[in-house]
Amino acid sequence: DIQMTQSPSTLSASVGDRVTITCRASETIVSWLAWYQQKPGKAPKLLISKASSLESGVPSRFSGSGSGTEFTLTISSLQPDDFASYYCQQYSSYLKTFGQGTKVEIK
Amino acid sequence: QVQLQQWGAGLLKPSETLSLTCAVYGGSFSGYYWGWVRQSPAKGLEWMGEISHSGSTDYNPSLESRVTISVHTSKNQFSLKLTSVTAADTAVYFCAGRMLGTPFHYWGRGTPVSVSS
Numbered sequence: 001d002i003q004m005t006q007s008p009s010t011l012s013a014s015v016g017d018r019v020t021i022t023c024r025a026s027e028t029i030v031s032w033l034a035w036y037q038q039k040p041g042k043a044p045k046l047l048i049s050k051a052s053s054l055e056s057g058v059p060s061r062f063s064g065s066g067s068g069t070e071f072t073l074t075i076s077s078l079q080p081d082d083f084a085s086y087y088c089q090q091y092s093s094y095l096k097t098f099g100q101g102t103k104v105e106i107k
Numbered sequence: 108q109v110q111l112q113q114w115g116a117g118l119l120k121p122s123e124t125l126s127l128t129c130a131v132y133g134g135s136f137s138g139y140y141w142g143w144v145r146q147s148p149a150k151g152l153e154w155m156g157e158i159s160h161s162g163s164t165d166y167n168p169s170l171e172s173r174v175t176i177s178v179h180t181s182k183n184q185f186s187l188k189l190t191s192v193t194a195a196d197t198a199v200y201f202c203a204g205r206m207l208g209t210p211f212h213y214w215g216r217g218t219p220v221s222v223s224s
Contacts, residue, residue: 044211046211049210
């Protein structure tokens with residue numbers, strides 16, 4: 001299995017802050033990486049695919065970068081609606097695996 | 108816009124079979140891959156498996172002996188069966204859909220399933 005490791009597990013930030021979440025794969029996944037946002041009681045929402053491609057309708061304050069084994073999700077200016085959990089997922093392998101998640105909390 | 112609506116029993120006893128169904132509305136059923144993801148506090152998000160519209164399947168090896176995903180093309184539905192459930196299978200189960208070479212774009216609302224004697 002390809003293991004996905006996210007950091008940090010929890011992040012406390014204020015509205016307007018720049019936030020960065022890191023995801024590391026246990027082997028190269030090229031750019032086959034997605035980022036999801038999940039709010040309590042809801043399904044994950046796809047934000048970014050192929051490491052850096054923003055999905056339609058997702059605010060431009062979200063961006064993704066990286067390739068190989070190291071990836072980042074950046075929120076350039078945190079908004080109240082962004083307080084949620086974020087997950088990376090690799091889809092390089094048939095066995096698709098998720099990171100353990102990062103909860104973005106209000107500071 | 109593709110929408111997924113899922114349903115199934117939410118309370119099971121150990122050794123029973125979990126059975127969930129997901130209906131696809133508002134878009135093409137063919138050309139997509141349809142799958143199941145579950146979420147629990149212990150394991151986080153776990154990809155269980157998926158099926159193409161033509162019926163070819165991939166399963167998570169950790170579940171492969173117990174899981175079956177089927178497609179019902181005439182009804183634009185697909186289903187999940189997980190046999191011999193235990194408390195460790197207690198989770199929220201999501202159905203999801205994607206196109207070839209992409210992650211899951213479309214998600215159902217989730218069905219909480221509890222396994223308890």
